[in-house]
Amino acid sequence: MKAFRKDRESFPIKESTIYLNHCGIAPLYSGALRAQQEFSELHMRRGIAVFAETGNPLSAFHEIAGRLLAAPAEDISFMKNTAEGLSLIAAGYDLKPGDEIISYVHEYPSNHYPWRLQERRGARLVLLEDSDPTGSLPTGCPRGWSLEELTSRINDRTRIVALSHVQFTSGFAADLPRLAQLCRDRGVDLIIDAAQSLGSIPIDAPGLGLAAVAASGWKWLMGPIGTGVLYTSPELRSRLSVTLAGADIVQQGDDYLNHTWQPFTDGRMFEYSTAALALAVALRACMEDLFLEPDVGAIQRENLRLQDRLLERLNPAFFQYLRFAPENRSGIMSFRVPAVAEFVSRSVKAGVFVSSRGGYLRIAPHFCNTDEEIDGAAEILNQVAGV
Numbered sequence: 291m292k293a294f295r296k297d298r299e300s301f302p303i304k305e306s307t308i309y310l311n312h313c314g315i316a317p318l319y320s321g322a323l324r325a326q327q328e329f330s331e332l333h334m335r336r337g338i339a340v341f342a343e344t345g346n347p348l349s350a351f352h353e354i355a356g357r358l359l360a361a362p363a364e365d366i367s368f369m370k371n372t373a374e375g376l377s378l379i380a381a382g383y384d385l386k387p388g389d390e391i392i393s394y395v396h397e398y399p400s401n402h403y404p405w406r407l408q409e410r411r412g413a414r415l416v417l418l419e420d421s422d423p424t425g426s427l428p429t430g431c432p433r434g435w436s437l438e439e440l441t442s443r444i445n446d447r448t449r450i451v452a453l454s455h456v457q458f459t460s461g462f463a464a465d466l467p468r469l470a471q472l473c474r475d476r477g478v479d480l481i482i483d484a485a486q487s488l489g490s491i492p493i494d495a496p497g498l499g500l501a502a503v504a505a506s507g508w509k510w511l512m513g514p515i516g517t518g519v520l521y522t523s524p525e526l527r528s529r530l531s532v533t534l535a536g537a538d539i540v541q542q543g544d545d546y547l548n549h550t551w552q553p554f555t556d557g558r559m560f561e562y563s564t565a566a567l568a569l570a571v572a573l574r575a576c577m578e579d580l581f582l583e584p585d586v587g588a589i590q591r592e593n594l595r596l597q598d599r600l601l602e603r604l605n606p607a608f609f610q611y612l613r614f615a616p617e618n619r620s621g622i623m624s625f626r627v628p629a630v631a632e633f634v635s636r637s638v639k640a641g642v643f644v645s646s647r648g649g650y651l652r653i654a655p656h657f658c659n660t661d662e663e664i665d666g667a668a669e670i671l672n673q674v675a676g677v
């Protein structure tokens with residue numbers, strides 16, 4: 291297996307801080323910037339002839355992103371963000387009055403409002419309540435949801451289950467194989483927001499029978515801000531209507547005065563018009579260079595190793611860790627700490643970049659962090675905590 295990239299040239303942020311905020315905005319991988327610059331340089335020098343040199347950047351993106359999701363290239367679409375993917379699905383889904391969508395009460399807005407908007411069509415958004423999957427977590431902040439409640443809420447009006455693979459506050463990860471099995475057994479479409487997992491937890495989208503997966507490019511994938519990826523199953527696509535359309539949605543290419551309505555039926559049906567191609571090239575470079583070898587399974591193990599190393603060194607008298615069962619662990623470690631906002635700003639000033647959401651301190655190392663960074667971070671964080 292190839293070694294994990296941990297060098298400063300790939301991740302120049304190491305020159306200024308110990309960065310443990312890959313669940314917020316991750317630092318851009320330098321190879322992504324290079325790829326983006328090369329494409330834009332060619333665009334600058336050659337104009338439209340750039341494509342003679344690069345080929346179709348979206349086709350290359352589909353192929354590599356497909357490998358990350360164990361899916362064929364045809365099932366992938368390049369997006370601006372997670373919300374764009376989820377909105378295209380929510381708005382294009384054939385929902386009748388009384389149809390139900392099940393989600394969780396503390397989802398990130400990108401996986402909430404697209405479904406809420408469907409109430410205008412008479413659909414009902416049913417929200418799972420917050421619950422403690424371990425029985426021992428502190429109360430007062432979002433924790434997770436339970437498979438038992440989900441099972442009891444699915445009925446013959448349920449069409450969609452829309453949940454994040456990993457909750458952005460507590461870091462609670464869905465047990466995706468069990469969740470997917472439940473939805474398959476009950477004939478419900480499972481739509482996953484993978485913004486907090488793609489690049490840190492492996493996802494076999496077709497193997498699990500997922501209807502769709504939407505993710506952002508600038509978190510665990512270390513790509514440009516304003517990029518995302520959408521996986522859709524062919525079966526789901528066959529039932530979706532088009533809600534955004536432009537020149538790139540139809541199969542006649544640049545025969546622009548031919549207005550025959552013949553939209554693509556593969557993932558291109560969502561890439562309705564001119565895309566941010568330089569950014570697609572950059573995100574593809576991240577996926578290709580950083581996530582295929584070592585693969586995401588190896589990255590997940592490395593990240594958990596780094597987390598355990600940090601946990602061994604943080605003083606538990608101050609850092610109250612949310613310990614989930616192994617199948618519910620993710621790249622995000624959440625802690626209850628006193629005066630969290632102040633703690634975060636003091637840590638950042640002291641040279642360790644952490645973040646706070648939903649009342650928690652979030653610490654999110656990634657494969658690119660070294661053992662020395664983890665040890666240094668623990669020392670600084672303990673000092674900032676005054677323990």
Ligand SMILES: Cc1ncc(COP(=O)(O)O)c(C=O)c1O
Pocket residue numbers: 313314370371372373374398400401454456457458483485486505506518
């Ligand atoms: C669970 C989850 N979904 C989505 C996003 C980002 O959504 P978008 O790509 O629409 O900005 C985040 C960002 O924090 C998130 O945590």
